[in-house]
Amino acid sequence: MTKLFGYKVAATDGKARRGVVRTARGDIQTPAFMPVGTAATVKGMLPENVAATGADILLGNTYHLMLRPGAERMARLGGLHRFMNWAGPILTDSGGFQVMSLTGLRKLTEKGVTFKSHVDGSAHFLSPESSMEIQAMLGSDIVMAFDECTPFPASREVSLESMQRSMRWAQRSKDAFGKRPGHALFGIQQGSVFADQREESAAALKGIDFDGYAIGGLAVGEGQEMMFDVLDYAPGMLPEDKPRYLMGVGKPDDIVGAVMRGVDMFDCVLPSRSGRNGQALTRMGAVNIKNARHRDDPRPLDPECACPACTGYSRAYLHHVFKANEIISSMLMTWHNLHYYQELMAGLRGAIESGSLSAFAASFHARREKGDLEAL
């Protein structure tokens, strides 16, 4: 594990970047979508099948894993990769986002956050230092700095206070992380929807010097228009020679718009969660398989899709197994959605390489506007 972490831009198209993130566990082709494996599993998928969809990297959730099975146990068992049978790179979040969401169950001080486990009610503490330690025990390849995801909406004053604390925590995260060849640490920009605070945050992070930079505090209820307003300027405040990761995003059109604004990495529970809820995401828009109109439909979900759900099964079958609450419903719908997401990322990468991203995006939007796939 002595190979160093690195990032190289291979091509650009406008603000969009086609790059490669090199890690000790393999390359990540960017723009990249990272499926979420919260509790050491991408729900409903075997890891080899996640890889087959084209995913280069998974995301793991520190909060969930520290509570169950526990970070020390994970370390004794050889780390998260071996535990969940995934040989490729893993990015772990810091746990901050989840513990901040535990309204009424957590207490925030400058030192860190005390909170109660949703599993057994036991008391826990997370800080920049403990988050770095836990992520190291998990064996994460890309470690995220511990911060507060500023809620939306926030006043200028609340946002500023939160962002500045996150920047102090970013420095403490860097100090605690130390030097770990082959492992990377990403800082997280905050500042809500305020450009001057985004600039102040970016400057602070650059001063600390990270291996990559995330854009935090978006996709928290501000809506796509306001998110894109921030993304019109926020990525450009971050170093050009480091990967940029937009946390928790998003819907397919969010991703296309963010890539065009210079973002390289994404994660979101949407494809897996909506798959379990019977929603297929396709190039023609969303298909709700629970809709009775699919009951007798012999056609595949998306006739252009090469995933196992679309090549092996009718909409009638997918409707049936969803209604019957069968496990295979979650398996097939999740597989389709992850396949579609990875195909979208591959399309975006190809378009940047060939300098045709605008045309790609125009076609992407036209097909979605034209086509209610469900009604075809």
Place this chain on the structure above:
Amino acid sequence: MTKLFGYKVAATDGKARRGVVRTARGDIQTPAFMPVGTAATVKGMLPENVAATGADILLGNTYHLMLRPGAERMARLGGLHRFMNWAGPILTDSGGFQVMSLTGLRKLTEKGVTFKSHVDGSAHFLSPESSMEIQAMLGSDIVMAFDECTPFPASREVSLESMQRSMRWAQRSKDAFGKRPGHALFGIQQGSVFADQREESAAALKGIDFDGYAIGGLAVGEGQEMMFDVLDYAPGMLPEDKPRYLMGVGKPDDIVGAVMRGVDMFDCVLPSRSGRNGQALTRMGAVNIKNARHRDDPRPLDPECACPACTGYSRAYLHHVFKANEIISSMLMTWHNLHYYQELMAGLRGAIESGSLSAFAASFHARREKGDLEAL
């Protein structure tokens, strides 16, 4: 679909038979275990993975499928095979067992059974004629005669009345089935634990002439000892040149004992259901993965097993995902159990071929008695 159904015995060892059932959709190596795909899915498994465990044939449940998605719909969609993406043979039960179990919700007459759907409460009717029609609409390769699975315990009088009605229904099933080249119809022996009634039932079935013969009314609470008592004589009452199918059996040691008594085919929900419930079935006995002793155990479930659960994951992982209620727990545990069952069947087939079934059975029992795998 003009290829005829057939059965050929390739080798025997005592009463045990090593054979091949030929169907239009492929051969079934016997002794065979048929995984149960109740609602057009083997719960938690993709059909290609069921095939990878070594299964030649699946079982589908007429009762569940007629209610949801419905037999007419299934026929319009091209039948059960296409619907569930399984190209191999499928055996369907008659629906009789399930509707008889609907205590208080069904009414039995000579004509058939009126019952209410567990899905939506709607009224339905099943008879020999309608069961044959529904199984034909499903596209079943091996159709089961409509009968009553006599409950246990039953008095001689109750059993006799039930068996004789089932034999009248067997004749009506045969008449309704007619001639369908490439599709087979199996009759079902009843008679509870009464040898004279088993003989009378076998004689009636042979008089009607079926493509194969099932032994019904066992594994319904009588216990293994009493079941084996019946199996000491019941299979021998059935034709030697036709396959013999013991319905709803069973545990691994039930299967070994029944094969030694001349049974060729089995089905049971045990491997899939117990997998979902966190119980692994292994050559050393059962392992309850929810047991806290597995929490830190880096070893595989069964070090000798080549299934994906055993080659890719620790007991600690399997424990974790079971406790976290993750879908992958059902997926991996079911895969292991089905793999083990098919490996057991392959072992039995090999032992019969080489005339070493007694030694195989002795070793099978010795390993289970010696080894609490869980405690190793």
